[in-house]
Amino acid sequence: xxxxxxxxxxxxxxxxxxxxxxxxxxxxxxxxxxxxxxxxxxxxxxxxxxxxxxxxxxxxxxxxxxxxxxxxxxxxxxxxxxxxxxxxxxxxxxxxxxxxxxxxxxxxxxxxxxxxxxxxxxx
Numbered sequence: 001x002x003x004x005x006x007x008x009x010x011x012x013x014x015x016x017x018x019x020x021x022x023x024x025x026x027x028x029x030x031x032x033x034x035x036x037x038x039x040x041x042x043x044x045x046x047x048x049x050x051x052x053x054x055x056x057x058x059x060x061x062x063x064x065x066x067x068x069x070x071x072x073x074x075x076x077x078x079x080x081x082x083x084x085x086x087x088x089x090x091x092x093x094x095x096x097x098x099x100x101x102x103x104x105x106x107x108x109x110x111x112x113x114x115x116x117x118x119x120x121x122x123x
Contacts (some may be wrong), residue, residue: 001113002026002098009094009117013088020081022096022114030074033099034109036081044058047105049081059104086121093118
């Protein structure tokens, strides 16, 4: 079992920045690749970013590439999502998840999920 708790969400103006954190507990965090997903009202949950267990490999959705950065600190069992140049369309609940197997951009490839943190970007 892995427990994931997100934090760092909030209300920010367009063009601003936020850093989300995802704290893990339970089984060995460093053995899991991690991902961030988001879900806007009335929309399906979508992939945002992925980082391999070592941090050597990262992937991003086209919509956030160049603005968001995923990172991890295995010594502190935490994954981060730095979000810059935020846009109103980034408004969503953001979820972190522990990758089990399969394609990194598919929800079904993730075994454990956090409860989510709300990000609201005003125009």
